[in-house]
Amino acid sequence: MIAESFSVEKGDYLRAGEASTKMKNMLKKLGIGGSVLRRISVAAYEVEMNLVIHSFGGTLSINVDGDYIWLISEDIGPGIPNIENAMREGYSTADEVAQGMGFGAGMGIPNMKRNADIFNIESELNKGTKISMGFLLGGGNGE
Template sequence: MAAPVCLEYRIEGNDFMVAGAASNNIKNTLKMLGISSSVCTRVAIIAYEAEINLVIHGGGGVLKAEITEDRVKLTAEDEGPGIADIEKAMTEGFSTATEYAREMGFGAGMGLPNIKKNSDEFNIESEVGKGTRLYSTVFFNKQ
């Protein structure tokens, strides 16, 4: 792969009808590039959970995937309310999701821990009132 493949999607807040389409595109792009199915699944889970977070918590935002020869770097960025206590937000079972999000099957407090679990490199930065940036990298050949 000569040049990196960059995908960028604007995700609308609270739009559960379209949510997931961007992540599915990212997954299909990786599949087309011949990336192994286990890596495709991990990236799909990370992208989808991050996309759902943008929909539920971020008031929308931007989901990016930068695919280079040996890795995919995902970034999810929003200008939403931010996370007051990141450590708490990373705890399985902790959630501040709305009732509506729960009715859609989300808000179990599994999203961020699951993103971290599937990532080779993971980082999250957040400031209350400013927004949140999530970074995740998955290497294609790492065992």
């Protein structure tokens, strides 16, 4: 098993996308490609941007373990008040800065769910949010 984690700061648009790029490079070195890589790329970037835009900061980690690649995002708040809303396409609470940069179309979480083979989200208000996504190596949810 191999695991790497990256800390992602709130509002750090300078480094935004760096963690997903590093994770992608790691997967390419491991020889993981095709549909799995394509889906992880999209999901990793979405979840990283989610941390930058919505959270107070957190960590993004990846581990390649047997049949699955796990992408896990854990933040330290503020938590999602209504997960059902957040899961709906088009729903967004992104601020003006993020919207000005082309984010906040309300596709983030639905997009992650669509790309992952296993998707789980837990959130507690004022505590934090944990998103876990599993991607089946060698196949799985084709496009």
